[in-house]
Amino acid sequence: MFNLKGRSLNFCNFLLIVGLILIQLSYICENVVYLQNSLSLIKFIGLASLSIKIFLSLKFYKIDKIKLLTLFICFVSSVIIYIKFSKTLFLEILIFSLAFLNENFDKTIKKDLIIKILCLLFVVINYYLGLTNGVFESMLRDNVLRLSLGFYHPNTLSMFSMMIIFDFLYLERKKLNFKKILIVIVFSLLISRISGSRTSLYCVIIILLLISFNKFFKCENIFIAFSHNLYVIFLILSLILTYMYINNSSIAFFINDVISNRIKYQAYFCSNYSINLFGNMIDYDVTLDNGFIKILLNYGIIVTCTYIFLYIRNLKKIKKEDKNNFMLVCIYIVIMIYCLSESYLFFMPFNMYWIYSLCKEKE
Secondary structure, eight states: OHHHHHHHHHHHHHHHHHHHHHHHHHHHOTTBTTTGGGHHHHHHHHHHHHHHHHHHHGGGOOOOHHHHHHHHHHHHHHHHHHHHHOOOHHHHHHHHHHHTTTOBHHHHHHHHHHHHHHHHHHHHHHHHTTOBOOTTSEEEETTEEEEOTTSSSHHHHHHHHHHHHHHHHHHTTTSOOHHHHHHHHHHHHHHHHHHOOOHHHHHHHHHHHHHHHHHHHOOHHHHHHHHTTHHHHHHHHHHHHHHHHHTTOHHHHHHHHHTTTHHHHHHHHHHHSOOOSSOOOOOOSSOOOOHHHHHHHHHHHHHHHHHHHHHHHHHHHHHHHOTTOHHHHHHHHHHHHHHTTOOGGGSTTTOGGGGGGGSBSOO
């Protein structure tokens, strides 16, 4: 009986890893020429692998009321998005949530780190072999060449590398030293130099500053309290700046110039699409970078509230069960800052930190 249970758990773990690899690849291999026509199939097989893992693991699940409520809210959002937009955004979050339910979070992030590194190497190797092709593989900004190394866009490369750094910092949080911080800085500067992306580099700098600040002043509780409602604060701030720009505010114009016309494009979309419960079918003829505005306009108030619920649940769990995990608080703060200028991290394969509250902290 013990061997049968052990074999079942090992097979479930195998399905988990296979599913995670395939779904990651389906998101980052848009420019890999021999996979471009198979990405939907790769994602489907990955989601199917996780679904089989869920089915085989049902007898091992222990679900409390809060986790059940979280899963139900994710289910409702997944149904709304799939029916209206035929997109699997929250279906993926729901499947990931069930697949990693009660899994050890540290082990989950370790898997994520290893798989992300392997996927990064896979795309970069294909790039140097001449097996990638995309519109944004190389581009100029202010006469500076930006490269994506095979990823869809230079910003995708920098974001993916940033999340590798966050996983590394999280796993090494108790053993972080000058040598490891130096590795993080060098890697960040290298990726920033190649991609020409500033946001990811700034986010890495911010998280290192937060860690350093807390080392001297020991202010975990203050940061936890500050970060608790950060999603709502940044969403409201984004909307205020957008409507200030629409009403010709000089302050909004100045900030818009600093952040590369992002508020201008937010204003364009907010002027053309309404905020409603179920979102809008949006024609992205220009880029909408702000993740908070994008989720609100595209998917609606219900889905936005689901993200807010997930975020607050994660911070509440840290406050209740893991107050000493300051690194995780820093990661959530910086992820929210990043979402002001990019929307990548609302997608589960890029950001496994959405499901922290559904995992367990210790074995």
